[in-house]
Amino acid sequence: MPTAWAQGADIGAGKSGGKAAMCIGCHGIPGYKVAYPHVYHVPYIAGQNVKYLELALKAYQSGERKHPTMRSIAAGLSDKDISELAAYYGNAQKGGAK
Numbered sequence: 001m002p003t004a005w006a007q008g009a010d011i012g013a014g015k016s017g018g019k020a021a022m023c024i025g026c027h028g029i030p031g032y033k034v035a036y037p038h039v040y041h042v043p044y045i046a047g048q049n050v051k052y053l054e055l056a057l058k059a060y061q062s063g064e065r066k067h068p069t070m071r072s073i074a075a076g077l078s079d080k081d082i083s084e085l086a087a088y089y090g091n092a093q094k095g096g097a098k
């Protein structure tokens, strides 16, 4: 049976849209908490100030902010990803109108 499709799969995950998708599981729900490894309150970032989001992500990246999950996520982001994600969350998700 053909199995090659499972190998070279390109699902477009490199785009910033794809990157934002990996944040939504935690950040998309107001008042959401994650229970691993401790119970954390997950801040709702949509509609936050763009500059604030950018600085927060850079602070996780540099280690200035210490949350382990966000540190490993920020470590995988480039400066460009960070400014795109900050712009995306700061503007695009405010509930539509802007």
Ligand code: HEC
Pocket: 019, 020, 022, 023, 024, 025, 026, 027, 034, 040, 041, 042, 043, 045, 052, 053, 054, 056, 057, 065, 066, 067, 069, 070, 073, 085
């Ligand atoms: C596994 C769950 C999880 C995922 C996935 C995740 N985050 Fe977070 N994020 C958190 C938690 C928990 C905090 C609060 C950490 C703290 O207390 O410092 C946080 C904090 C933040 C903050 C700081 C918010 C504030 O008000 O200070 C930003 C910005 C942020 N995340 C952006 C992102 C972006 C962008 C992505 C995707 C690239 C992402 N996060 C993916 C759980 C997650």
